[in-house]
Amino acid sequence: MKRIKINRKKCIGCLTCVTACTVAHGSRDTRGRIVIDSEGKYAPIYCRHCTRPECVYACPTGAMRRDDESGYVIYDKSRCASCFMCIMACPYGVLKMDYQTNREVMKCDMCLSTESEYPQCVAKCPMGALTLEEVYR
C-alpha cells in the first residue's frame, strides 16, 4: 500500500496541502492540518491509514473500517453515529468533526472520492514535503 510520507524539514507552513485537501473535497473542511511543535517547527498531520487503526477499533458502528484490498482506513458516513470515539482514539489527533453540522468525521480518503483519485495534498505541495510512498503492510 501507499502512504503519505511527511518530511517535516521541507515544510514551509504554506498550507497548500490544507487548501488542496479542502478544495478536492468540495471546499468542505480539511482532512489534514499543520500544527507547530514545542520548538515552533511545522508538523503536518495527515492520516497514516494505520495498519492497526485505533479509530477502527474504537468505532462501535463499523463506520470506520480498514479496506483489505487497498489497506486504507475507510469512513462510511451512512453508518456513523457521530459518537466521535474515533476522534478520541486517533493517536495523531488528525480526525476532527465537520465544522458546519458537527456530525460527520473529516477523514482522509486518499482523494479516492475525488476527481483526481490521487492525494491532492501530495500533488500540490510546492516543496515536496509530502510524498506518496510504497510501504509494507
Added chain:
Amino acid sequence: MRIVRSTCNYCSIACNFDFHVNENDFIERVVPAKNYPVNKGFCCIKGLNLDKQNTIYENPVLPLLKNKKGQFEHISWGEAFNIFANKIKDIQNRYGKESFAFLSTGQLCTEEMALAGHIGRNFLGGNGDGNTRLCMATAVVAYKQSFGFDSPPYTFEDLELSDVAIFIGCNPVVAHPILWRRLVDGRGEDSKLIVIDPRKSETVSNADIWIDLKPKSDLRLLYTLANVLIEKEWIDKEFIKNSTEDFEGFKSHVKKYDINDIEEHTGISKGRILDLAKIIHEGKRVSFWWTMGVNQGYQAVRTAQAIINLALMTGNIGKPGTGANSITGQCNAMGSRLFSNTTGLYGGGEYSNKDRRKVVAEALDIDEDMLPKKSSIPYDQIIEGINKGEIKALWVIATNPAASFINNLEFKKAAEKLEFLALQDIYSDTETAKYAHLILPSTNGLKKEGVLINTERRISKIQPVIPKKENELSDYDIMLGIGEAIGMGKLLEKWRTPKDAFETIRECTKDMPCDITGVEYDDLIVSQGIQWPFRKGEKLDSKERRLFEDKKFYTPSKKAKFIYEDISEMPYEQNKEYPYILSTGRATAGQWHTQTRTREIPAVEAIIVKEGYININTDTAEKLGIRENEKVKVTAPNGLSNNFLVKLTRTVKKDHVFVPMHYIESNSVLPSVFDTYSREPNYKYVPVKIEKIN
C-alpha cells in the same frame, strides 16, 4: 442556496471564487472557480478563507469618535460625515488646501480609489498617495520611462510557455502561490528556472539554478551580464535597431562593468555569469520576472530597467513566453496605478498634458481647472510634511502605516502631531486606529462591488456575496457620504454608484494604452475577466493577451528606451560595527501585510510566530552565542533598534539576516531610505548589528 462569483481581494493574482451562500446568508463553501483563466480551480489558503473576514474581529457598524478622555464613542454616519467635512474645511481654511492629505491602498476596488482621488485631489486639492508606493512604484516608473506607459506586458500563459524563466528578487512559492502553480503545472520538461536571490528562498529550493548574489549587488550583476551578451553578440540586432532607442549609449555604459571584477562585487564567479549568458542566448523564449527584491531598493528603478534592458536587447518581449515582467503585490495595485488620480490623470497621462486634461475633464463633466496641476507628493513626503507641521489632516483608507511604513516610528510621530486623523478600514483595532480621531468602519469585500485589475492587466468583478447589515456602509458609500458632506453636490452626479464610476473613468481611457472603452461593467459578472487594452468595437479573440506583439511601444517614437546610470553608493555601509545586512520580506503564504486580515484564518493563526522575529544563520548564531527562540537586539546605523525573537536557518548566509515584514517590530529599525525616482522605500538593504540580550 445561491452561488455568487466574485474576485479575491488579497494579492495581485486576483483569483475568482464561487461562494455558496445559504438562505440565511451564511457562506457554506468557498470554491475556487474552475473555468476562470487565472486560478483554474485552485487557490491559496487566504482566498479559501475569505468567508472568515470580520467573523472573529468584527467591525462596528457605526463610526467611532474619540472623546476628550481618549475613548471612542459611537456616533451616527451623518454626524461622522459632518465632523469629517467640518474638520477638513476648517483646517484647509486655516492652513491652505495642501494641509490635507490622504493615504489609500491597492486593496480597494478601482471605483473606490477613483472616487477617493476625485474627492481628495480634484475637489479638496490635497495630496494623496497609496500603500502601492511601498510596493509597486518602482515598476511603474521603470515601465513609464522605458516603454512610455506603465504597462506590464505579460499574460500568465507566458510562465508556461517560457523555456528559460528568470526570477529576480522574487519568491512566488510564498508570495504568489497560484502564479507558482501555473508555472509548475505548465512548464515544459526541458525548461530552466533560474532564481537570482541572496536568500535561499522557497522558490530557490525549487530552482534549477540559484544565482546566490550578495545583497543588492543585483544592478552590477545585470549590467555585467548585459555587457557579456553584447560582447558575444548574443543580442537581437534587428529588434534593437527597429524597436529601441539609445542602445549605443547603453552599450558603452555597460562596458565599465568588467566580468573579471564580478566575483568580488557580487559573489558570483565569472564562469557562472558566462553560463547564465549562454543559457539566455540559447533560450528560445526567455522571460524575466521580478517583485519586491528589486522594487524595494535604493536604486530600484534602474535595477528594474536593467532587467527590461536585458529583455529588449535579446528581443525577448512581445512574444509568447517572454517579457520583462513585474509581478504586482496587491489585488488592485494595477487599478491604483491607472485610476487613483495621485501621480497622473485617470487612465494615464501627466497633469501637464493639455489634450489629456481636456478628455478627462469632459469624461468627469468638470471644469478642467479642477484637475490637479501636479502629481501628489509621495508617501514619505506626506509623513515628512506632517512632521514639519505643513500637513494637519490625514485620511487613511484601508491601510496600516503605523506598522507598514518603512520607518513606522516616523509615522507614529506624525500621527500624534495631526490635528485630525480619519481612518477608514474594515477593522477598527489596527495599530493606526489607535491614533485616529475618527474611525469610519467599512464593509469587507464580501459586501461590496467594483472591479479589480490584476498583475496581468485583467479586469475582474467583485460582486456582493452577502448583504450589508443595517447602517453598514461600503468604502464607496462612505466616500459618497463624505463627498456630499463637503459640498461636492453636482460633482458627484457621475459617481452615484460604482457602475457610474466605472463608466466615468472608462471614458478617460479612450485612445490610451489602457483603453477599456470596450468593457461593459455588467458583462464582467461571471466572466473570464478582460485584460486591457480592450477598445470599443474590438472582439475578444483570446483569454490570454500580451502587449507589444506589434513591436511598438508607447513612447512618441514607438521605440522602447534603454535607460541606465552609474551604480550609486550604498546609503549605509556594511562595516565592522554593522556587519550584517538585513532585508525584510514575506514569511508564509498565509500571512498578508500587517496581518489585520489573515489573523482571522484559524489554520494560519495556528502555526505562525506571534511576534517579530529574525532569521539568523545557524553558524553566525553559534559564533555570537545565540540560540533558537532567544531574543536579540537589532540596531541599525541610524540608531534605531528593537528586540527580535531568533529563528535559526541556513537559508540566509552568514552575514545576512532576514526579518518577516508582517510584524510591527520589523519596520521599527529601518532607516528612511528611498529610491530616487520612485520614492519607494528600501526594505531590502540595511546594515545592522546584533547583540544578545542577557
